Amino acid sequence: ILNVEQSPQSLHVQEGDSTNFTCSFPSSNFYALHWYRWETAKSPEALFVMTLNGDEKKKGRISATLNTKEGYSYLYIKGSQPEDSATYLCARSGSARQLTFGSGTQLTVLP
Amino acid sequence: EAQVTQNPRYLITVTGKKLTVTCSQNMNHEYMSWYRQDPGLGLRQIYYSMNVEVTDKGDVPEGYKVSRKEKRNFPLILESPSPNQTSLYFCASSLSGTTNEKLFFGSGTQLSVL
Numbered sequence: 527i528l529n530v531e532q533s534p535q536s537l538h539v540q541e542g543d544s545t546n547f548t549c550s551f552p553s554s555n556f557y558a559l560h561w562y563r564w565e566t567a568k569s570p571e572a573l574f575v576m577t578l579n580g581d582e583k584k585k586g587r588i589s590a591t592l593n594t595k596e597g598y599s600y601l602y603i604k605g606s607q608p609e610d611s612a613t614y615l616c617a618r619s620g621s622a623r624q625l626t627f628g629s630g631t632q633l634t635v636l637p
Numbered sequence: 638e639a640q641v642t643q644n645p646r647y648l649i650t651v652t653g654k655k656l657t658v659t660c661s662q663n664m665n666h667e668y669m670s671w672y673r674q675d676p677g678l679g680l681r682q683i684y685y686s687m688n689v690e691v692t693d694k695g696d697v698p699e700g701y702k703v704s705r706k707e708k709r710n711f712p713l714i715l716e717s718p719s720p721n722q723t724s725l726y727f728c729a730s731s732l733s734g735t736t737n738e739k740l741f742f743g744s745g746t747q748l749s750v751l
Contacts, residue, residue, distance in 0.1 A: 530679065558737045569641070570680075570727070572739030615680070619736035623687075627672075627679030 530618045532628035539606050540636050546602045547631040549616035553597035557619040561590055561601055564613045564630070573601075573614075606635040639664045643728050643743035650718055651751050658713045658746045660728030666741070668734030669711035670695070671703065674725040674745075683726075686711055687734050718750040 531550045539545045551559065558577045564570040574583040579594040587604045603610055613630040620626070641662045650656055662669065670685035672695075682695030686705040700722055702714040711730075715722060728743040 560736075560739065562740075562742075567744075569742040569744045570740075571742070575737055575739050577737050617680075621736070623685075623734060623736065625682070625736055625740075627681070629677055629679045 530616060530626050530628040532614075532616055532631050534631060535629070536632040536634070538634045538636055541606060541608060543606050543635075544602065544604045545606055545633070546600050547614060547633075549599045549601070549618075549628055551597050551599075551616075551618035551626075551628075552620065553594060555620040556594045556597075557621055558625075559592055559594075559599050559619075560615075560617040560625065561599070562615040562617070564615055565611075566613075570615060601631075603633070606633075608635045608637050611635045639741070641728055641730055641741050641743040643726075643746050645746060646744065647747050649749045649751065652719055653717050656715050656718060656748075658715075658726060658728075658748070660711045660713065660743055661709050662711075662730040662741070663709065664730065664732075664741065665708065666730040666732055667708070668732070669705065669728065669730045670740075671701070671711070671713045672727045672729065673697065674727065680727065683713070685734075718748075720750050722748065723750045724748060 561573040562570040576592040581592040589602045592599045613632045615630045617625040617627040671683040672680040684703040686692045726746045729740040731738040
């Protein structure tokens with residue numbers, strides 16, 4: 527994998543469903559993995575920054591895991607709510623100074 | 638309130654007319670950066686600055702200029718805008734610029750160049 531890839535590009539889920547999406551990235555020279563939540567017409571906001579293989583982070587109903595050896599991170603949302611509707615961006619760093627962003631997963635939670 | 642402030646939110650201009658998008662942060666952050674967001678692509682870095690008077694090119698610097706005369710301000714300058722610079726622009730900052738720190742983003746500037 528040469529770039530940061532996110533899948534799926536978009537998905538629709540029903541309120542109350544749990545969901546997850548993937549961020550794949552080059553595993554060599556890994557430094558950090560970021561997740562951001564971006565609501566339409568607002569600023570992207572940081573959810574998590576992870577650096578160690580096996581890291582797991584949790585914030586309310588949202589959690590993330592990191593596998594640096596195989597180059598992927600999962601973001602999980604438990605019991606999705608309409609207010610979770612947003613684009614979720616991941617970004618990977620191969621050095622201390624440079625972040626490369628994926629194109630995002632657009633989540634729509636239907637009431 | 639800690640924030641990154643960008644202005645304007647929306648801007649329509651014509652090819653060749655110089656423009657500046659302002660960015661200011663009130664968190665005493667050393668690191669500031671500009672990104673552009675285009676459909677189907679991730680945020681791409683235009684320029685970044687590690688501190689006052691220290692700036693460097695990102696991935697897509699062509700057609701843009703920046704300056705960092707004060708720690709809090711990092712304006713993005715388009716000397717001669719072209720239609721391919723129509724995009725959504727974000728300014729971001731972090732404490733010292735190491736990538737294990739989260740970025741704080743401004744609210745974005747939607748630029749249309751006719």
